[in-house]
Amino acid sequence: MSKVIYRRRKSVRPAPHPEEPTYGPLTSQELQLAARNHSMPLEVLREDVTPPGLHYVLTHFDIPHVDTAAWHVRIGGAVERAMELGLAALKRDPAISVPVTLECAGNGRSLLRPRPLSQPWTLEGVGTAVWTGVPLAYLLGQAGIDPEATEVVFTGLDEGIQGGVRHHYARSLPIAEALRADVVLAYKMNGADLPPQHGYPLRLVVPGWYGMASVKWLQSIQVVASPFQGFQQSVAYRYQHTAEDAGTPVTRIRVRSLMVPPGIPDFFTRRRHLPRGPVLLRGRAWSGEGPVTGVEVGIDGHWAPAQLDKPAGPFAWRGWSLPWVADPGDHELVCRARDATGAIQPLEQHWNYQGMGNNVAQCVRVTVE
Ligand SMILES: Nc1nc2c(c(=O)[nH]1)N[C@H]1C(S)=C(S)[C@@H](COP(=O)(O)O)O[C@H]1N2
Ligand SMILES: [Mo]
Numbered sequence: 001m002s003k004v005i006y007r008r009r010k011s012v013r014p015a016p017h018p019e020e021p022t023y024g025p026l027t028s029q030e031l032q033l034a035a036r037n038h039s040m041p042l043e044v045l046r047e048d049v050t051p052p053g054l055h056y057v058l059t060h061f062d063i064p065h066v067d068t069a070a071w072h073v074r075i076g077g078a079v080e081r082a083m084e085l086g087l088a089a090l091k092r093d094p095a096i097s098v099p100v101t102l103e104c105a106g107n108g109r110s111l112l113r114p115r116p117l118s119q120p121w122t123l124e125g126v127g128t129a130v131w132t133g134v135p136l137a138y139l140l141g142q143a144g145i146d147p148e149a150t151e152v153v154f155t156g157l158d159e160g161i162q163g164g165v166r167h168h169y170a171r172s173l174p175i176a177e178a179l180r181a182d183v184v185l186a187y188k189m190n191g192a193d194l195p196p197q198h199g200y201p202l203r204l205v206v207p208g209w210y211g212m213a214s215v216k217w218l219q220s221i222q223v224v225a226s227p228f229q230g231f232q233q234s235v236a237y238r239y240q241h242t243a244e245d246a247g248t249p250v251t252r253i254r255v256r257s258l259m260v261p262p263g264i265p266d267f268f269t270r271r272r273h274l275p276r277g278p279v280l281l282r283g284r285a286w287s288g289e290g291p292v293t294g295v296e297v298g299i300d301g302h303w304a305p306a307q308l309d310k311p312a313g314p315f316a317w318r319g320w321s322l323p324w325v326a327d328p329g330d331h332e333l334v335c336r337a338r339d340a341t342g343a344i345q346p347l348e349q350h351w352n353y354q355g356m357g358n359n360v361a362q363c364v365r366v367t368v369e
Contacts, residue, residue: 014163015243016236016354021114030110030120039124045260045284048128048312048319049099049190055127057197058104058119060169060232061160064217071201073185077153077222080144087201090134090187097132098182098207099316101286105210105237105250108358116355123258123362128284128316131205133186137179140223145175148225152178154204154215155222165231171215172228173206182207182315185218207315208252208288210357212237240353247353253288254359255345257295257320257337261364272366276328281306283335286317290340295320298334298361306335326368336361 037058044054068087076082107125109116119125140152155170177183184205187194194200199216206213212232228234238247260282263274283306285292291314295306309319320335338344345361 013244013246014165014231014235016163016231017116017118018163019117020243021112021116021353021355023114026110026120027117030117033119037119039121040127042124042258042261045258046282049130050127052190052192052195055129055189055198056102056104056125058106058125058211059158059197059216060162061158063196064157066157066201066217068201073202073218074220075139075143075222076220078146078149078225079140079223080146081142083139083143085139087187090185090202093134094138095132096135096182096184097130097188098184098205099128099130099312100205100207101126101128101253101284101315101317102205102211102214103253103256103286105212105356106354107256108360109355111360112349112351112355112358116353118355125211126256126258128312129189130191131184131186132188132191133184133202133205135181136183136185136204136221137181139185139221140178143223145223146225149175149223150226151175151224151228153220153222153224153228153230154218155220156199156215157217157219162231163235165235167231168219169215169232170228170230171213171232172224172230173213175223177206177209180207207313210237210250210253210288212250236354237356238354239356242353245353250356253286254357255285255287255289255292255337255339255343256359257283257285257292257335257345258362259283259297259333259335259364262333263366272364274326274366274368276326276368278323278325281322281324281333283320284317285320285335285337286311286315287337287339287341287343288315289343292318292337293340295335295337297322297324298332298336299324300331326366328368331366331368333364333366334361
């Protein structure tokens with residue numbers, strides 16, 4: 001287990017969350033966030049594309065009201081031609097559709113000991129959708145990027161206060177990432193208009209990056225020539241050891257696999273119950289760093305390689321399966337994936353102050369009758 005070092009915060013840096021990590025019970029603030037920001041029920045892992053309403057949702061502030069007729073996105077900053085585009089104009093531009101697995105960087109947070117106080121995800125802050133819209137690179141090409149440009153800043157319509165700082169949700173991407181052919185300004189999710197909670201009328205989708213990069217409810221896209229210092233960039237979404245350390249930025253999704261819990265659940269504990277005999281264990285695995293190259297399933301500590309299906313795209317999860325003959329008794333099923341970079345999911349937590357990128361292997365406890 002990684003060593004946990006943290007001290008009471010001096011007020012030198014604003015912090016993303018007001019209180020220190022805790023070993024205590026769930027707080028009413030965490031419950032409030034959990035009720036707003038729902039996860040994807042694990043059984044829905046059986047679907048290639050997550051059905052509408054079952055994709056996870058993470059919204060820091062309020063879902064903004066948008067008057068479609070009046071709405072437009074401004075593209076400007078270090079460009080030759082600034083532009084303002086409404087939804088109808090965007091829909092006349094060339095479109096692409098990209099299947100993408102999005103995962104919240106805080107997924108797995110509430111499994112950490114001590115537990116950082118924020119949205120208390122267990123394991124299901126993930127989903128896969130087909131996003132349709134205009135390639136960002138196409139519009140940046142139309143605008144003409146100045147040679148000194150280094151980043152592109154995306155700002156949402158949603159405003160609030162976090163860490164005592166009032167701001168609109170905003171994030172930047174390095175120019176090289178912004179110009180990738182698969183980065184999309186999406187106005188459709190799974191073939192329908194974006195639902196309000198997923199960024200209507202327009203959002204960014206950055207395949208392979210944790211969800212915070214995919215800014216919803218876009219109001220402006222500004223090309224800049226110096227590092228963006230907004231709250232969600234320089235304070236939140238950092239891998240930090242302590243409240244004082246500036247940390248390193250959270251970027252791409254770490255390799256992870258999840259299992260469709262086999263059998264049926266107990267209502268309150270969610271423990272799984274299944275009959276003895278053959279059962280096909282199934283799940284999904286993904287990584288933003290490189291293709292998933294293997295998934296192993298540990299049954300009471302004995303590891304076996306799962307069979308991998310083809311992914312729908314380079315940044316969409318791929319299915320896996322492993323047949324098991326369940327014998328009566330209590331069992332522990334663990335799955336862990338590896339990717340082409342050699343990264344493999346840890347079996348013990350890698351703690352960090354904001355509870356980011358916890359890709360610890362999932363453990364499913366089952367009772368076979
Ligand atoms: N404008 C805006 N964009 C945002 C957010 C937000 O609060 N406001 N949350 C981000 C985070 S942290 C995540 S994980 C994803 C979640 O996208 P989803 O709700 O469509 O699943 O949106 C990102 N984009
Ligand atoms: Mo997130």
